[in-house]
Amino acid sequence: MNQLVVVIEIAGRRAALRTAEVQSVVELEAICSVPGAPRFVLGLTALRSNTLTVIDAAAAIGLPPHGLPETGARAVIVDHSGHRYALVVDAIDDVAAALGDPAPVAGDAGFGWDRVSEGLIETDRGPALLISLGALLAGPPLVAA
Amino acid sequence: MDDLLAEFLAETREMLAAVGGELVAWEANPADRARLDAIFRFVHTVKGNCGFFDFPRLEALSHAAEDALAEVRAGRRSASPRLVTAVLAIVDRIGAMIDAIEAGEDLPTRGEDVLIAALEPDSADSADLLAESAGDASGARSTAPNGAQRSIRLPIGLLDSVMSSVSDLVLARNDLSRRMRDAGVDPAVHGPFERLSTILDQVREAVTRMRMQRIEHLFGALPRLVRDLSAELGKQVMIDLEGGDVELDREMIEMIRDPLTHIIRNAIDHGIEPPSQRLAAGKREIGTLHISARQSGNRIMLAIADDGRGIDGMRLVEKAVAAGAISRAEADGLDDTARQALIFEPGISTAAEVTSVSGRGVGMDVVRANIERVGGSIEVNSRPGEGTRIVLSLPLTLSIIPSLTVGAGEQLFAMPRSYVEEIVHGSASHIEFARAGDATLVTVRGKRVACLSLSEQLGFADHLRPEDSTLVLIRLASGDLFALAVDRIFDHEELVIKPLAPAVMATGLYAGSTLLDDGNPVLMLDIAGIARKAQLIGDVQKRARASEEVAEEQVRGTPALLFMGLDGGRKVVRLGAIRRIERVSAAGVDLASDPPRVVIGDSLFPLAGVSDAAALGEQVSVLRLGDGDSEIAYAIDRILDTVELTGEVAAARRTGEAEGTTLVDGLPTEVLDTHWLFACFAAPPRALDPPVCRLPSGDQWAHTILAPLVEAAGYRVVDDSFEGVADVAIATEGGEASPAGGTVITLCSDPERAGQVPGSLYRYDRAGFSAALAALRSGRAA
Numbered sequence: 006m007n008q009l010v011v012v013i014e015i016a017g018r019r020a021a022l023r024t025a026e027v028q029s030v031v032e033l034e035a036i037c038s039v040p041g042a043p044r045f046v047l048g049l050t051a052l053r054s055n056t057l058t059v060i061d062a063a064a065a066i067g068l069p070p071h072g073l074p075e076t077g078a079r080a081v082i083v084d085h086s087g088h089r090y091a092l093v094v095d096a097i098d099d100v101a102a103a104l105g106d107p108a109p110v111a112g113d114a115g116f117g118w119d120r121v122s123e124g125l126i127e128t129d130r131g132p133a134l135l136i137s138l139g140a141l142l143a144g145p146p147l148v149a150a
Numbered sequence: 151m152d153d154l155l156a157e158f159l160a161e162t163r164e165m166l167a168a169v170g171g172e173l174v175a176w177e178a179n180p181a182d183r184a185r186l187d188a189i190f191r192f193v194h195t196v197k198g199n200c201g202f203f204d205f206p207r208l209e210a211l212s213h214a215a216e217d218a219l220a221e222v223r224a225g226r227r228s229a230s231p232r233l234v235t236a237v238l239a240i241v242d243r244i245g246a247m248i249d250a251i252e253a254g255e256d257l258p259t260r261g262e263d264v265l266i267a268a269l270e271p272d273s274a275d276s277a278d279l280l281a282e283s284a285g286d287a288s289g290a291r292s293t294a295p296n297g298a299q300r301s302i303r304l305p306i307g308l309l310d311s312v313m314s315s316v317s318d319l320v321l322a323r324n325d326l327s328r329r330m331r332d333a334g335v336d337p338a339v340h341g342p343f344e345r346l347s348t349i350l351d352q353v354r355e356a357v358t359r360m361r362m363q364r365i366e367h368l369f370g371a372l373p374r375l376v377r378d379l380s381a382e383l384g385k386q387v388m389i390d391l392e393g394g395d396v397e398l399d400r401e402m403i404e405m406i407r408d409p410l411t412h413i414i415r416n417a418i419d420h421g422i423e424p425p426s427q428r429l430a431a432g433k434r435e436i437g438t439l440h441i442s443a444r445q446s447g448n449r450i451m452l453a454i455a456d457d458g459r460g461i462d463g464m465r466l467v468e469k470a471v472a473a474g475a476i477s478r479a480e481a482d483g484l485d486d487t488a489r490q491a492l493i494f495e496p497g498i499s500t501a502a503e504v505t506s507v508s509g510r511g512v513g514m515d516v517v518r519a520n521i522e523r524v525g526g527s528i529e530v531n532s533r534p535g536e537g538t539r540i541v542l543s544l545p546l547t548l549s550i551i552p553s554l555t556v557g558a559g560e561q562l563f564a565m566p567r568s569y570v571e572e573i574v575h576g577s578a579s580h581i582e583f584a585r586a587g588d589a590t591l592v593t594v595r596g597k598r599v600a601c602l603s604l605s606e607q608l609g610f611a612d613h614l615r616p617e618d619s620t621l622v623l624i625r626l627a628s629g630d631l632f633a634l635a636v637d638r639i640f641d642h643e644e645l646v647i648k649p650l651a652p653a654v655m656a657t658g659l660y661a662g663s664t665l666l667d668d669g670n671p672v673l674m675l676d677i678a679g680i681a682r683k684a685q686l687i688g689d690v691q692k693r694a695r696a697s698e699e700v701a702e703e704q705v706r707g708t709p710a711l712l713f714m715g716l717d718g719g720r721k722v723v724r725l726g727a728i729r730r731i732e733r734v735s736a737a738g739v740d741l742a743s744d745p746p747r748v749v750i751g752d753s754l755f756p757l758a759g760v761s762d763a764a765a766l767g768e769q770v771s772v773l774r775l776g777d778g779d780s781e782i783a784y785a786i787d788r789i790l791d792t793v794e795l796t797g798e799v800a801a802a803r804r805t806g807e808a809e810g811t812t813l814v815d816g817l818p819t820e821v822l823d824t825h826w827l828f829a830c831f832a833a834p835p836r837a838l839d840p841p842v843c844r845l846p847s848g849d850q851w852a853h854t855i856l857a858p859l860v861e862a863a864g865y866r867v868v869d870d871s872f873e874g875v876a877d878v879a880i881a882t883e884g885g886e887a888s889p890a891g892g893t894v895i896t897l898c899s900d901p902e903r904a905g906q907v908p909g910s911l912y913r914y915d916r917a918g919f920s921a922a923l924a925a926l927r928s929g930r931a932a
Contacts, residue, residue, distance in 0.1 A: 035670065037561065037670060037671045037672070037673075038561065039654055039657070039660070039673060040559070040561070040608035040609050040610060040659070041608055041609055041657040041659045042653065042654050042657050043653060043656070043657075045653070046651075046653050046654055049654075049663055049671040049673070050671065051325070051665055051670065051671050053322070053325070055318075055321075056648055056663045056664075056665060056671045058650070058651040058653065058654060060653075087649075088649075088650075088651040088652075090651065142651075142652075142653065143653075144653055
């Protein structure tokens, strides 16, 4: 597999999203919270007259939440089944070339990561877990929430 | 019907264009089967459509061509060049006729028999004639004016994508406008931006209209449905449709098609009795199904009424108890309305036996669910033995929702205005709170209902005491009433609602989101979802309790609309008289005519309520008042509120526009006298069989100057070529008295002479002439 990925950092781990799934990286404006929504949904925000659902990527995996980002923090904009989301992550590194197909992680990837990851890929910025967007946006199983 | 006709014309024209190429190819190679089939399909479709409309000549033509082509297709005849020419001539003639129909002209000169004869296998000698009449046809086509409005057909997907782009444009415009405000842009930019903004609003309105369709499209299929169903069930049912010109979002029409069909099925299958039973019950043998559509504010009320046996409330209760939906004790506590509402519970039907018509396993519960899904509500009202009336209340459109923005905690939320029954402040003197365990109940106007705090439902930590908040009284689609306590009410807005991500929808608290003008996202509350979470609905027992009245209802007044007249006075008019409220351009108002008139849509209405053109401005709101037969328009400045008329009306001393004055909210308010308005402004309905007045054929004066007066008096004007007996004949002095019939009025040009000859009048004695006509007319009626 010779494709490009966006290397990001979630809860201190290196992860990757396929560039094909990433719309852009933007600075977030004010976030309007959604009372009653699951913890990983931080709220809604407006971007170029679209409404985005802001997702706390760490919380969506089932890890300790990142929490509300400051205004102006950068987020990854992704599209998934007709809706547009802003992913709040620890850091957005760079675009890198994936060197090979995702391989199963040797050993246990750790709590939550198994569910959202398609496997380990090697990039020129080091190994990263390839994120499956659908699984991530579904959020942690209800028992864990 | 006009819409259907336009569609037929557009479709035929489209096919004509497509078939043009096929014709040429067929002419080059008459043996080409594919071409032949295409042309055959064309004439076949035209024939089918003509039968639907009443175009016998068009039908005869296409039928003949179809027959001839069918012979060729069956291999009984070969496609000779002569046949090709004959078919071509017919296709040309169809085109010419379509042009003429569209322009509203008479169909072009006859000669179809020649065209048809040319199709006959042995009509070798008609070739010359054919060439001649074909020339005719093309001549007629080229002279056909293009004045009539043409329509084209568009794929629905394209329309939807335009609509959604326009919605996005509006949002982007709002965003830009906010940024311009924040950044303090060069004033030179503002002018063009304002213009852009105005144009965008116009485009949005036009696109919204594009999506609107007359409800006729839905009604069109009903007579056939009713005919088939009643034939199948051995019943006689007459369908009566009203309000086909009401417009509804196209998508909405699709959404209610199935529920409406189902309700009609039920009405015919279970409601209307077989003829013998009807006769035994002293009813007419033929049952009637009355379906009417009416616009009321931004909702469409669709009523389906039958005069059948009605809903047997007791049997419903029995079934519900048997099905375990309610307990015996609960059943005993239900009133009539609640009993009939059981028809919407799953698995309950009064049908004694399942028939092939309505016993398809889809009950009224599904109907209700479908109607509620589009933001509508359904009510049933039935009198045993007399009939059932089901009323659907539907929003005009799905994508733009009139909303109320409210505050809870620190945040703003929107809720659909259609749910809101009333807004009262918690500290108002006429409401009382009661605590029952953890629940809060509130008594408003003698009704005790549950009171939910929005902050609490949304899980905010601290919330205001209900006494300090504003209560929004909400009527759910099921008719349940409850109060939602919010911290503040902000505004009424029309919001473009977008769907939410699944993770947010899963909360069950929100229906969508939108961006406000300030660019901030706002959540649209799912009121039904909130009520469901708070366990206020879905339970018959609770429902009965919620609507339980704790005190005898106050004397209810007549609902009425409070508005500001153009003369600056506060006025009310009873709500029942109002058919619609419209905004019209002041350019469409003609004050010079008597009565003044206004153009609404494509009709002229008498206009009351305006005396001074200066008061109109560019646009004016008008109330369309209806008395069942005729409609008049009443111009107003603005709507203030809907109120209930409870107090006495102090009658006015003189009859006029106001029947009197009453107190509304402590202020004197004029009550419109609708009787007087209709008496003065509405045109008397035309008699179906007007008396006939004969005018001398050759008399120019009689036909141009006198005829309008005669017609205004309710007569039909004919001339000497009229064969029957005229009720009255007009003779002019010196002219010959008409030979046949009735009374003769002789008109003299000399006033002196008119006095001398009995039965004659001076020809400009308008009053005398009108009186004579009126007297004759009433004499005839007697």
